[in-house]
Amino acid sequence: MANDKLLAMLQETRNEIVRERNARIERRQQAHLILDDARENLRRAQDKARAAAQADEDVKEKQRILVDSLNGMTEKPQYLMDKVTRLQAEQLQTYRARMAAHEIDRARQTEVTNAERDYAIAQKNIEQSDKDIADIDSKIREAQGFSL
Secondary structure, X not given: OHHHHHHHHHHXXXXXHHHXXXXXXXXXXXXXXXXXXXXXXXXXXXXXXXXXXHHHHHHHHHHHHHHHHHHOOOOOXXXXXXXXXXXXXXXXXXXXXXXXXXXXXXXXXXXXXXHHHHHHHHHXXXXXXXXXXXXXXXXXXXXXXXXX
């Protein structure tokens, strides 16, 4: 009789562990979706950061070429001096865009790191549930008298 009660309690506990494992599997699936989204967001942020960096470098190159050319001239036409001023203003804007894109890229990398951590934790929790199930199954077999 006591053995039957123990067996019933062990089986009830096993059912609880299985339900928790199923919940953990669902949490892992959610973590995987979040990780996939974070990776995609990072990829887009990296693409934008590369484009912003290239735009900034392009403007700086135009500016260098024009300044170098002006440095070789004895008379510097005002329209070229105005162009240098416009390129400086444009380069300030491309620099700001570059820095903003870089910050977004860093934030997205942090999101990926956090999502990877959360996914790894979810996976470890499932592995722990699997161990708990194996352990309780062993206890149930012992209670049934089928020690393997």
